[in-house]
Amino acid sequence: xxxxxxxxxxxxxxxxxxxAASPLALEGCTDPSGWRDVNASPVTGPGYGPDPTxxxxxxxxxxxxxxxxxxxxxxxxxxxxPADDKSPGAGAVHVDAFIDEWVSAPYDQQRGDRRLxxxxxxxxxxxxxxxxxxxxxxxxxxxxxxxxxxxAYKDRVKQGYxxxxxxxxxxxxxxxxxxxxxxxxxADIGYMGNSPIIxxxxxxxxxxxxxxxxxxxxxxxxxxxL
Numbered sequence: 001x002x003x004x005x006x007x008x009x010x011x012x013x014x015x016x017x018x019x020a021a022s023p024l025a026l027e028g029c030t031d032p033s034g035w036r037d038v039n040a041s042p043v044t045g046p047g048y049g050p051d052p053t054x055x056x057x058x059x060x061x062x063x064x065x066x067x068x069x070x071x072x073x074x075x076x077x078x079x080x081x082p083a084d085d086k087s088p089g090a091g092a093v094h095v096d097a098f099i100d101e102w103v104s105a106p107y108d109q110q111r112g113d114r115r116l117x118x119x120x121x122x123x124x125x126x127x128x129x130x131x132x133x134x135x136x137x138x139x140x141x142x143x144x145x146x147x148x149x150x151x152a153y154k155d156r157v158k159q160g161y162x163x164x165x166x167x168x169x170x171x172x173x174x175x176x177x178x179x180x181x182x183x184x185x186x187a188d189i190g191y192m193g194n195s196p197i198i199x200x201x202x203x204x205x206x207x208x209x210x211x212x213x214x215x216x217x218x219x220x221x222x223x224x225x226l
Contacts, residue, residue, distance in 0.1 A: 038119045043106045064104040070096040090179040098178035146176040158218030
């Protein structure tokens with residue numbers, strides 16, 4: 001799979017602020033799912049400080065995910081938020097770049113997420129190899145979905161797959177946070193704020209006024225000034 005054009009660091013740090021690759025050594029564990037917590041090298045770079053300049057955000061830390069990890073994230077993101085007739089899938093809008101920015105940042109929450117996400121990506125490859133004899137990125141959608149189905153639903157998590165389910169839950173949260181802070185996500189929910197009005201302010205729509213009038217009448221309040 002070819003690498004898509006990656007957005008600038010300025011763009012990804014803006015997404016990260018709005019949402020508010022090192023070699024990995026695996027530590028042994030007895031989790032029946034095959035889960036292993038990775039011993040990821042710590043992120044020690046400087047942060048952007050307590051008062052970042054949002055008009056020109058800087059990214060003083062390096063990105064840490066490998067191309068293979070980024071590809072896995074794109075695939076997973078498109079499964080979590082697939083394309084429809086209104087919006088592109090989350091993988092197509094570079095949610096992997098947002099997550100790379102997030103897990104590479106030198107803050108306590110991001111350090112915890114870094115360990116969980118890296119461990120989870122390693123687990124996906126382990127589980128894919130165990131079930132299908134191939135890495136996660138090489139599986140077809142049905143094979144990938146079979147893995148996710150064991151960890152995606154709170155009331156149906158496969159016995160012994162609790163750590164993998166926690167990873168999937170956090171990954172899903174990051175995908176959703178990343179997508180809905182991007183222009184495509186904002187458009188998907190129909191948010192109309194932060195858009196300039198050209199010319200005189202037209203006032204509220206007739207539909208909005210009718211709704212307000214109905215509510216005022218329910219409360220027995222005057223509507224003559226609408």
